[in-house]
Amino acid sequence: PWRDNGNGWKNILNNLRLIIQPFTLFNLIYPWLTVFPIPQLALGFFKLQSIIYSLTSSIFISLIHPDFYFSSA
Numbered sequence: 133p134w135r136d137n138g139n140g141w142k143n144i145l146n147n148l149r150l151i152i153q154p155f156t157l158f159n160l161i162y163p164w165l166t167v168f169p170i171p172q173l174a175l176g177f178f179k180l181q182s183i184i185y186s187l188t189s190s191i192f193i194s195l196i197h198p199d200f201y202f203s204s205a
Contacts, residue, residue: 151184 158177165174 154180155184 154177161173
């Protein structure tokens with residue numbers, strides 16, 4: 133529901149923010165989880181991370197396609 137389906141640069145930037153922001157915020161609080169362990173929070177993050185990987189894996193697989201090869205010649 134929060135994801136933008138548009139093709140503009142603002143839509144792409146917003147979608148990138150939705151992927152990066154939870155990861156960044158979790159890494160900021162991760163040292164505190166060693167002091168005050170909250171297993172539900174870590175488990176929720178890893179679940180979110182697996183969902184993000186499943187959504188973005190098709191993007192990285194399509195980059196292997198020969199049409200995306202670059203030649204500087």
